[in-house]
Amino acid sequence: MRKITLDRLDEFFAAVAGKLKLYIPVDTAGGAQFQQWRAGAKMSDALNTTRSAKDFFFPQTENLMEFKTEGKKIEIIDVRRENEDFAIFGVRACDVRSFDVLDRAFLSEPADTYYQNRREHGVIFSLACSKPAETCFCGTFGIDPANPKGDIVCYKTDDAIYMEAKTEKGANLMDSVSDIVAEDEGGDGESAVNAQKEIISERMKKLPLASLSTDKFGGDKTAKFFDDPAWKSLSESCLGCGTCTFVCPTCQCYDIKDFNAGNGIKRFRCWDSCMYSEFTKMSAGQPRLTQLERFRQRFMHKLVYYPANNDGMFSCVGCGRCLSKCPIQMNIVKVMKNLGEGGENNG
Amino acid sequence: MQEITRDTLISRAKELLASGEVDRVYGWKRGEFCYDVTPALFTDAESLEKDFEWGDFCGANLSKYLVEETRKSEGKILVFMKPCDTYSFNQLLTEHRFDREKVYVIGTPCAGMLDPKRIRDHAESFTSVVSDENGVTVSTLFDGDVKLDRSEVMPDRCLNCKSKKHVAYDELFGEDGGTIASGRFDEVEKIEKMTPDERFEFWRGELSRCIRCNACRDVCPACTCEKCVFDNPNSGVENKAAENSFEEQMFHIIRAFHVAGRCTDCGECSRVCPQQIPLHLLNRKFIKDIDGFYGEYQAGAEVGSRAPLVDYTTEDIEPSDAVKGGDENA
Ligand code: SF4
Ligand code: SF4
Ligand code: SF4
Ligand code: SF4
Numbered sequence: 001m002r003k004i005t006l007d008r009l010d011e012f013f014a015a016v017a018g019k020l021k022l023y024i025p026v027d028t029a030g031g032a033q034f035q036q037w038r039a040g041a042k043m044s045d046a047l048n049t050t051r052s053a054k055d056f057f058f059p060q061t062e063n064l065m066e067f068k069t070e071g072k073k074i075e076i077i078d079v080r081r082e083n084e085d086f087a088i089f090g091v092r093a094c095d096v097r098s099f100d101v102l103d104r105a106f107l108s109e110p111a112d113t114y115y116q117n118r119r120e121h122g123v124i125f126s127l128a129c130s131k132p133a134e135t136c137f138c139g140t141f142g143i144d145p146a147n148p149k150g151d152i153v154c155y156k157t158d159d160a161i162y163m164e165a166k167t168e169k170g171a172n173l174m175d176s177v178s179d180i181v182a183e184d185e186g187g188d189g190e191s192a193v194n195a196q197k198e199i200i201s202e203r204m205k206k207l208p209l210a211s212l213s214t215d216k217f218g219g220d221k222t223a224k225f226f227d228d229p230a231w232k233s234l235s236e237s238c239l240g241c242g243t244c245t246f247v248c249p250t251c252q253c254y255d256i257k258d259f260n261a262g263n264g265i266k267r268f269r270c271w272d273s274c275m276y277s278e279f280t281k282m283s284a285g286q287p288r289l290t291q292l293e294r295f296r297q298r299f300m301h302k303l304v305y306y307p308a309n310n311d312g313m314f315s316c317v318g319c320g321r322c323l324s325k326c327p328i329q330m331n332i333v334k335v336m337k338n339l340g341e342g343g344e345n346n347g
Numbered sequence: 348m349q350e351i352t353r354d355t356l357i358s359r360a361k362e363l364l365a366s367g368e369v370d371r372v373y374g375w376k377r378g379e380f381c382y383d384v385t386p387a388l389f390t391d392a393e394s395l396e397k398d399f400e401w402g403d404f405c406g407a408n409l410s411k412y413l414v415e416e417t418r419k420s421e422g423k424i425l426v427f428m429k430p431c432d433t434y435s436f437n438q439l440l441t442e443h444r445f446d447r448e449k450v451y452v453i454g455t456p457c458a459g460m461l462d463p464k465r466i467r468d469h470a471e472s473f474t475s476v477v478s479d480e481n482g483v484t485v486s487t488l489f490d491g492d493v494k495l496d497r498s499e500v501m502p503d504r505c506l507n508c509k510s511k512k513h514v515a516y517d518e519l520f521g522e523d524g525g526t527i528a529s530g531r532f533d534e535v536e537k538i539e540k541m542t543p544d545e546r547f548e549f550w551r552g553e554l555s556r557c558i559r560c561n562a563c564r565d566v567c568p569a570c571t572c573e574k575c576v577f578d579n580p581n582s583g584v585e586n587k588a589a590e591n592s593f594e595e596q597m598f599h600i601i602r603a604f605h606v607a608g609r610c611t612d613c614g615e616c617s618r619v620c621p622q623q624i625p626l627h628l629l630n631r632k633f634i635k636d637i638d639g640f641y642g643e644y645q646a647g648a649e650v651g652s653r654a655p656l657v658d659y660t661t662e663d664i665e666p667s668d669a670v671k672g673g674d675e676n677a
Contacts, residue, residue, distance in 0.1 A: 029553070030556040030623045031623065033556070047471070050622060060559075132472065133471065133472045134380060134473065134474055206488055208379065233388070237385055239562065241560050241561050241564075241619075242561065243560040246560045246621075247560075278578060278580060325621040327562050327618070329378055329385045331383075334379065334385075
């Protein structure tokens, strides 16, 4: 365990930023967002960022490759530059779990080398949540915000941050800045961290969604929920805007497009959304014609299809972003509560 | 005067359903918390009693839903509307987007909505909100109760409400109000006073947060094209293909221009933006300029009014003069 007092936090960030690119959450007019650390940047106290940390590994837009043509010759240009190490400070337990969800999608064979490259170069400082929000329900998916995963796990108290490296990558980085953050030998670290874990556990019990359960969902439930009458009322006012999918740390759909850039072709990958009417449109037509079908896809994927292909693991992490950002306040919690209750107008 | 409450609305809705005057009701539905109210359709008394909500968090403007909903059957829909919602309603009628005969409008009074985002700035992890003439009391999970002034937690659009008058209704609950001389152009004036470089930086900074979710467009009652250019794969500017920041800015410029003269300033775009981008300031700049160039015009104030941008009179400002105005203060 290492300790840095908050008055020396800037020094610590400077030391880490001296080794690799460091991103920390800072307050902006649009809520907390990860930004590259610069001297004087103040870390946000917000519980979580508006956009999730998936952006670091699966960016909203990326240039995959370029092509140059000359007569009948076509040259393929690899434009990848993501070979620099970077660190993200302050990732919450829910978002750390989201990397597991994304890994299963992008790293299973054949691995997505763009994603893989970034994962290999990223070091994650996770941060325990001392004050969860009313919209948090990570516990539903077995995530413990008092014990987040990550390369280096951090606990922030009123006057210090305690850190413990959990992986080799994390240990190497911490060793490289040990002149700034020494081992907290015989210090108050353990008792301070334990006290905080206790507070977090108590607070988690008080959350309004603490009793939400996944019991009725799982990989074998397609037949049970596909034609549930509740989809109609749940989806009826959905705008199809896709906000929920863009702020979601686990949504992973994308589209690939080629653009004529004048003297060549650029191939881009951009986030896409199952909520969009153009999504899954093929030359043969559009299999999901109504918003009900598109809406159903998003939630069935989180609660049924993904677990069916991933040993029962759900692809929602309970971060609550879709609860606070949907323009019509529809979200996965309402879906979970209403499905299987045998009615159009339940709860 | 009779006090208007949730029960007043529910019992009238039940009467209208029972008499067969309407066969469905568009209203707001309760959620998990005090604030997560969803626009919803009700068809029976039981669900109205159980789930219908009316209060500080019923900000969603229901008028746009009528475009789709009226197409579904010949029956009539009851819809509840705040004063600002009725302007959107009229604007949609002006553009022939639905059949007026299929809608029964009840105008409801409004003291301004509350903004969960602003409440969160003062009270983390909040679970309930009680408001009365003395202010707002927010109960939180871990910090006890927080007392706030209503004005601290109202959204910008309500703080700068332009009108408490219902410009469309079949029936009105409460006394009608009038238009209000609000400070809604104050922020626009501040931006006009910036140098072009400062102004560019201001908007570049705000728009850089955009995630192109399109929520601002999808919620907008003035955006009712059957197929938006940004959803058309053949347009070359389809939503997902944001190659660079210029494309992001394009989206915003086109959106703002397309609603110019038709935007009623209902404020839904800014309400829904997950990145809190002040889109209403773009719209208000257009409204202010139109007012300045052509005389005051409020979209949606009357059904069938001709907006200055689609009308011609010999008094119209010459383009060269308009551009000159732009040089000075655009
Ligand atoms: S559920 Fe909400 S955020 Fe998601 S597409 Fe529908 S309206 Fe948008
Ligand atoms: S579905 Fe909602 S709560 Fe679940 S991970 Fe996505 S944004 Fe978070
Ligand atoms: S969902 Fe859990 S891990 Fe995520 S921010 Fe809330 S308490 Fe923390
Ligand atoms: S709602 Fe906000 S983030 Fe979404 S497209 Fe509009 S401006 Fe961008």
